[in-house]
Amino acid sequence: MKLGVIGCGKMGRALVGGILKAGIVPPGNTRVFDNYTPAAWEMGSELGVAMAQSNEEVVSESDVILLCVKPQGFLEMLGDIGSSEGKLLISIAAGVQISSIESATNGRHRVVRVMPNTPALVGKGASGFALGTTATAADAALTESLLGAVGYVCAVSEPDLDAVTAVSGSGPAYVFLMIEALVAGGIELGLEPDIAGALAAHTVAGAAELLLQSGESPGQLRENVTSPNGTTFAALESFRSDHFEDIVKRAVTAAADRSKELGEA
Ligand SMILES: NC(=O)c1ccc[n+]([C@@H]2O[C@H](COP(=O)([O-])OP(=O)(O)OC[C@H]3O[C@@H](n4cnc5c(N)ncnc54)[C@H](OP(=O)(O)O)[C@@H]3O)[C@@H](O)[C@H]2O)c1
Numbered sequence: 001m002k003l004g005v006i007g008c009g010k011m012g013r014a015l016v017g018g019i020l021k022a023g024i025v026p027p028g029n030t031r032v033f034d035n036y037t038p039a040a041w042e043m044g045s046e047l048g049v050a051m052a053q054s055n056e057e058v059v060s061e062s063d064v065i066l067l068c069v070k071p072q073g074f075l076e077m078l079g080d081i082g083s084s085e086g087k088l089l090i091s092i093a094a095g096v097q098i099s100s101i102e103s104a105t106n107g108r109h110r111v112v113r114v115m116p117n118t119p120a121l122v123g124k125g126a127s128g129f130a131l132g133t134t135a136t137a138a139d140a141a142l143t144e145s146l147l148g149a150v151g152y153v154c155a156v157s158e159p160d161l162d163a164v165t166a167v168s169g170s171g172p173a174y175v176f177l178m179i180e181a182l183v184a185g186g187i188e189l190g191l192e193p194d195i196a197g198a199l200a201a202h203t204v205a206g207a208a209e210l211l212l213q214s215g216e217s218p219g220q221l222r223e224n225v226t227s228p229n230g231t232t233f234a235a236l237e238s239f240r241s242d243h244f245e246d247i248v249k250r251a252v253t254a255a256a257d258r259s260k261e262l263g264e265a
Pocket of ligand 1 (some may be wrong): 006007008009010011012033034035036039055068069070071073076077092093094115116117118169
């Protein structure tokens with residue numbers, strides 16, 4: 001398989017880095033282009049991939065093309081990809097609908113739309129993807145293998161990508177907010193900022209790893225560490241009286257509503 005990449009920014013580099021490291025595609029079969037030449041040059045020298053002269057060259061010389069440019073200007077970029085046919089286009093642009101990509105390319109290519117998240121930058125991403133009207137089961141399997149190189153991946157229907165955006169696409173920011181609050185609380189109680197920061201970050205990473213490895217539900221794991229009238233119990237009672245779960249659900253709904261709005265704009 002020959003892999004093409006349009007857009008060598010943060011996400012493009014993370015994806016290609018993970019794919020090459022996993023050995024799914026060799027660097028010699030990978031061709032990249034970016035409007036901003038230093039970005040393509042950096043990716044080329046760091047990862048040993050070929051630098052193309054244009055988006056058209058990337059598409060004509062590749063079987064599968066990762067589209068990793070910002071949503072602004074995304075459809076205009078599709079105007080630059082030439083008249084080749086029958087490629088698999090995998091878009092990670094937030095809010096750009098499959099129907100828009102298919103119509104901007106006159107249905108000449110198969111399309112997959114992915115919603116990744118930024119922990120992909122460290123190989124710990126979580127992505128949902130939806131297939132376009134002509135994409136095949138083999139395209140789904142290939143997408144799982146490519147995105148799987150930088151974390152967890154699952155298939156959903158396109159309307160569910162708004163919920164994926166709300167849970168995992170925007171999710172890292174909610175976790176960072178939680179960490180900021182934990183750190184602030186620790187500092188108020190007298191901890192040094194760097195110690196509070198390290199304790200909070202390792203606690204979140206460790207709790208997530210325990211959840212993933214134990215096979216138990218988060219509710220069960222929560223109960224396991226909550227002794228009646230103990231310290232965790234006191235904190236959880238405080239969360240409950242402040243309606244923590246409702247606050248989170250409202251925030252997730254707000255993100256999904258905004259994602260839908262942006263997709264329809
Ligand atoms: N970062 C996230 O949190 C995140 C999460 C999920 C999904 N995404 C999606 O991932 C995509 C990429 O995000 P990113 O953070 O990696 O963006 P980025 O760092 O800005 O990288 C995009 C690169 O593409 C280049 N580019 C723009 N228009 C182009 C064109 N027509 N042809 C070739 N190259 C072009 C840009 O060059 P210029 O700077 O010269 O424009 C830039 O170097 C976005 O669509 C975003 O919605 C991002």
